[in-house]
Amino acid sequence: MNMNIACISGDGIGPEIVAEAKKVLDKVSSVYGHEISYTDVLMGGCSIDVNGVPLTDETIEICKNSDAVLMGSIGGNTSTSPWYKLEPSKRPEAGLLKLRKSLNLFANLRPAVLYPQLRGACPLKEEISAAGFDMLIMRELTGGLYFGERKTYEENGMMKAVDTLTYTEEEIRRIAVKGFEIAKVRRGKVTSVDKANVLDSSRLWRKIVNEVAEDYPDVEVEHMLVDNCAMQLVKDPAQFDVILTENMFGDILSDEASMVTGSIGMLASASMNDTSFGLYEPSHGSAPDIAGLNVANPLATIISAAMMLKYSFGLHTESEAIEKAISSVLDQGYRTGDIMSEGMKKVSCSEMGDLVVANIK
Ligand code: IPM
Ligand code: MG
Numbered sequence: 001m002n003m004n005i006a007c008i009s010g011d012g013i014g015p016e017i018v019a020e021a022k023k024v025l026d027k028v029s030s031v032y033g034h035e036i037s038y039t040d041v042l043m044g045g046c047s048i049d050v051n052g053v054p055l056t057d058e059t060i061e062i063c064k065n066s067d068a069v070l071m072g073s074i075g076g077n078t079s080t081s082p083w084y085k086l087e088p089s090k091r092p093e094a095g096l097l098k099l100r101k102s103l104n105l106f107a108n109l110r111p112a113v114l115y116p117q118l119r120g121a122c123p124l125k126e127e128i129s130a131a132g133f134d135m136l137i138m139r140e141l142t143g144g145l146y147f148g149e150r151k152t153y154e155e156n157g158m159m160k161a162v163d164t165l166t167y168t169e170e171e172i173r174r175i176a177v178k179g180f181e182i183a184k185v186r187r188g189k190v191t192s193v194d195k196a197n198v199l200d201s202s203r204l205w206r207k208i209v210n211e212v213a214e215d216y217p218d219v220e221v222e223h224m225l226v227d228n229c230a231m232q233l234v235k236d237p238a239q240f241d242v243i244l245t246e247n248m249f250g251d252i253l254s255d256e257a258s259m260v261t262g263s264i265g266m267l268a269s270a271s272m273n274d275t276s277f278g279l280y281e282p283s284h285g286s287a288p289d290i291a292g293l294n295v296a297n298p299l300a301t302i303i304s305a306a307m308m309l310k311y312s313f314g315l316h317t318e319s320e321a322i323e324k325a326i327s328s329v330l331d332q333g334y335r336t337g338d339i340m341s342e343g344m345k346k347v348s349c350s351e352m353g354d355l356v357v358a359n360i361k
Contacts, residue, residue, distance in 0.1 A: 003029075003313060006066040007038045008059075011045040011092060012286025013296035013349075014072025020298035020353025021070060021305040024325075027357045028309070028318050039066060043099060044074025044092035044286075045083045054095025060102045063279070068312040069103075070305060071281035077288045101142050103279065105271035106171070107178040108139040108250065109307070110283050112257035112267060114237075117330035120341040121262030124234060135240035136186065137257055138179040139250025141271055143171045144201070146247045167201045167246065169208055174274065176212040179244035180219050189220045189241035193229045193249055205246060226253070233257055254283055263338040265297030268304040276312050280304040294348045297336040299326060302356055325359035 007022070009015040022038065029036045041059040048054050054074075063069050075092040078084050083092055099105075113134045114122055122129040148164030176192075183190045192209045194202035206223055213221040224232065226249045232239065233256050245253065258267035267283040282300030290296055302322060310319035334355050335344040347355065 001034045001313060001315070003034060003036045004065075004067045005036060005038050005308075006063045006069045007040050008043045008063075008069060008071040008074075009040065009046075010043060010072040010074040010286060011076055012073055012288045012291040014044075014074065014286055016072075016292070016294060016296055016349050017282065017298040017301040018070065018072040020349060020356075021301040023353050024302050024322060024356050024360070025070075025305050025309075027360050028321060031321070031360060032315070032318050034315075034318075038070075043071075043095050045076050045081065047095060048083055048086070048090065048092065053090060054092050055098050060099065063099065063103060068277060068308050069279040070301075070308060071279055072301060073282065073284065073286035075286045075288075081288070097146060099279070100271060101147065103271075103277070104142065104273040105279055106140060106142040106274075107175055107272045108137075108141040109182070109270045109272070109311075110137040110139060110250070110254040110257070110267060111135070111303075111307075112137065112237075112254070112261050114261050115266070115327070115330060117327070118262040118266070118339055121339045122260060123262075124237070124260055128234075128236065131238040133237040133240065133260075135237065135243060135257060136182060137243045137245070137250055137254045138175065138182065139254060140167075140171065140175040140246045141250075142247075143167050144247035165199065165201050165248075167204060169204065172205050172208040173212060176209045176244060178272070179242050180212055180216040180221075183219045183242040184216065187241040188218060190222070191229070191240055191243050192221065192223050193226050193243055193245040193253065194223065195226050195249075196223070197225060201246070209244065229253060230256060234260060258283055263297065265300055265336065265338045266303070268300050268307055270304065270307045270311050272311065276314075278308065278312050280308040280312075294350055295337050296349045297338050298349050298353050299336075299356075302326065302353070321360050322356070325356045325361075328359040329355045 009018045152161040196202040258264040264284040272278040306319045306322035309315040
C-alpha cells in the first residue's frame, strides 16, 4: 500500500517524538511491504516564527491532499513564550483548532489503557488498579465552547468575557453514532457524559444520544453527570468502556483518564471526519521544559501512528505489530523517565523508539 502522510512535528518535544514514530512506521512498512511518504508541514509556534500565523492555507491544503496526518505537539510555555503575547487568534493553539475545523475532524478517539506492566506507575490504590481498565474517550472536537462565539468587552466600566456553548442536533448525532459504532466492536457499553442537571446543551445532548441508542439495541447506554464521571474515573475506572462526551468535558476527562494510566505520555489519539481520513497525535502537550533533551516519552505518538494504520488504512496486523512491540519493550523493563519505577531500565526518547523498532516482527 502507498501511504501519503502529512507530518506536523510542531513545537517543544514534537520533533523528537514524531521522529521516533516515523522510525517505527518505516520499519513496519519495510517488514510488511508498504510505501510511506511524508510531507513535512508547519503548524503552531514554528509556523508563527516562519509565517507569522500558526496555520497557513498551504498547510491545510497539504493535509487535505494526504491520506492521513501525523502530528507531534504544538505550543510553548504560556507564561514566557512570545507566542502568547500575540492576540488569541494568532497563538499556536488557534492553529490546531482551525486545522481540526478545516478538516472537519469532529470525532476524537482517546484510548486510556492501563498496561499491566505499568501498574506500578498508576497513582490509584492497588485494589483499584488490580482490576485494570481499558476505556475509550470519544470526544466531540469541532463544537461546543471551543467554537462558540466569544468576546471580551467593557460594560458599565466593568470588563466582561463571554464564551458560548452551542451544539446542534446534527453535531450531537454524528458523534453519538461514532460512539455507538465503536462500542459495538468493543465491550458494548456507552457512558454518555453531560451536565444535564444544569445545561440546555447537555439536555439536548442526552435526548439525541437516547435517540441514537435506539438503533443500537445491543449496546448498553448510561448517562453520567460530568462531575460524577470525574470522580468515578479515580474510584472505579474499570466500569468504563466508551465515554461519549462534548468537547470541553472530553478535554478535561481525557487528561484525567490518561493520568490514571500512569502517565499522559502513554495516551494516543485519533481525530476523524466521516471518512477514513484522520489526524493522529498524542493527547499530551509540547512539554517545553524538556524539549530538546531527548527524555520525552514517544510512546503516545507511536501508539497514535498505530491507530493511523488501523483507522485510516485498515492495516490491523501492522497496527497490532506496533502494539505488541511496545508491550515487549515494556516487558523487557525499559522505561522513559515519566513511567520509570524501581528496578526498571531508564532510556531516552530515541532509545525507546529504537527499542520499539527492534521489537517489530
Ligand atoms: C488537547 C489540547 C488542546 C485542546 C489544546 C492544545 C487547544 O489540550 O488536544 O487536548 O484543548 O483540545
Ligand atoms: Mg487537552
